Amino acid sequence: MEKMNRRTFLKYSATVGATTAFSGFPAILRSQPKEILIGSIQPVTGVIADVGIGDRRANQLAVDEINAKGGIKSLGGAKLKLLLADCEAKEEVGRTEAERLIKEGAVCLTGPFLSGVAIAIGTLCEARGIPFVIDVAAADAVTQKGFKYTFRCFPTSSTLIRNIGEFLGQIVKERKANIKRIAVTNAGDLFGRLQGKAFVDFVKAKKLSFDAEIVEHIEYPLGVQDLSSEVTKIRAAKPDILCPVARPGDAKLLIRELYKQRVELLGIVGPGSPGWYEPEFIKDMGPLADFVMDNAPWPNPKSSKYKEINDRFAKLYPGKYLDGNSGYGYLSVMVIADALERAKSTNPDALVEALRKINYKDNPMVGGPVQFTPNGDNANAATALLQVLKREVKVVLPKEYAETSYVFPQPPLWKRG
């Protein structure tokens, strides 16, 4: 490159000055943002980095789709841009990162997979007056703090519990299964603890359509490395079914220990948690992954929208597919875009108003159109009962979404090794 002398320097700076004067300033005067910043806070490092990265990718997938279709039309085709942050699966980090994104100009935040982090960010958004559209976080408490700026696309923990109750009732009725003794395990993070306890309370309050008792309830820390003694205790309790609230790491530990210790079960039925439907679980556990059931928010297998976005996702990230978590990661950004479109502004209060009135029908997930209740929950969010069959995750209940019928009782683990 030739050396820059005084004359060329003047020429360049004149050009730059002119460009700024003609294009930059009027843009500010019109107050039409060329780029709308959306903050995505996910746990992309730390004990559940795998899920966090999946959610971030899904957020980006939706942003790319909006931009490819011409951006936010009511704002002059303004493009969306995702500002990335990592909450490291810690509440305090989530809060400081949210603060940073707001300072950098994010008009709306999404994330953060963990309910504890969601509350921390929700509290901050309340103070700063910035809308927060949660993609994944299930604990009821998140939307029961009177937040005005927080909305949640994901089903709540009580929806999960109510649905698993119905699914179990249906299984007992249809297959005449003799489920009397239930063992529950959960990871010790906020969601795991609340979900495990909620399910235990649900059974103890005799809300199941059949008569059953909790014979063992075990909690272990998030990121646990060894579950042999816990499984020994489960075996001693002689349960009919095991209902685990897990995370990807401990799900694998649990299933291997159950196999090795030959715990006799009619089945494994997750009340609602990750761990049981990820490609890594199925690939690594092979025959042991088969027949596991899990109650989870999930893409609607009969939706053409889902097929289209899943194809794009799988092409970008070979070996992966859109699941309940990444599905909602996609949905939350689409919801934000829909609200921006109708608000015709990035003003936080206009945005919140548009979110309150939302009726987003193009939902690729199991459940109805996205509509928010006064406390910010998605009124039509639902769950499906999944079962791994021939190394593939299939929706088996409710019937309207089912791809195939389910297998119960599940064949014993140790006869498959």
Next chain:
Amino acid sequence: MEKRMNPALVVQLIISGFLMGGVYSLIALGLSLIFGVLRVINFAHGEMMIWGMYIAYTILLLTGIDPFFSLVVSAGALFILGYIVQRVVVNRIIEFPEAMQVIAMIGTALIFENGARLIWGPDYRSPASRFALSSIWIGEIMIDVPRLLAFLIAILIAALVFLFLKYTDTGKAIRSSADNRLGALLVGTDVNRVYAVCFGIGTACVGAAGALLVPLMPLSPHIGPPFTMVSFIIVILGGMGSLIGAVVGGLIVGVAESVATIFLPSSLKQIVSFTLMVAILLLRPKGLFGR
């Protein structure tokens, strides 16, 4: 409650804990050796173990060689890594106050953890290996084969390390540098090289332990810190720098954590090791085998 106290359950928990304790011992042995000689606490210990795990995992994936054999490669690779880390990082901070050493070591830990994430990705992996799912039954009691093998190999490696330190010239040089750095320097020992070799042996131990754990637990780049913590507890409990203390301490912590699940929720498991540590320090302030 009496249902939970059934003897088969207790025996089962003691056996599982004891076998796991063997691997803990090997991890802690590395930490104790490094501390005993260099007087530096390797806060990147658990993170280095992850690299040992991933190396064995990669070999298993590419060639199908079981981690119980490829642990030699893991240990060798970690020896080289440890040697380099000692030369590049540890050697520069060896005379610093502890608080400053900790910062450099935690920095190293972050590099190892996130380096593993960049190379191998964040997903939890549990590769299928030959022994991963086998178990032996003696009546009501189950003995986990990979755990038994891990225990036996870990104890064997620990014994080899002992023999190495006792009978080889390098081993003697390491011990003399630990006893009296100045004295060793005066008689012409290349203390810097001895330190690097010693750090390498310490990390090789943890690398081998990592390979042994591959069939036992899902690996992800972020599972290191609890292992750093537990090995630190073991080393304090056994006596800082005492190798036999690390081995015995590992077995004690393994059994205690396992048996404690009868009385305590599993999420409080770590309380047991900490309580044990405090109790032992009250009775023997320098640890079980500390001098």
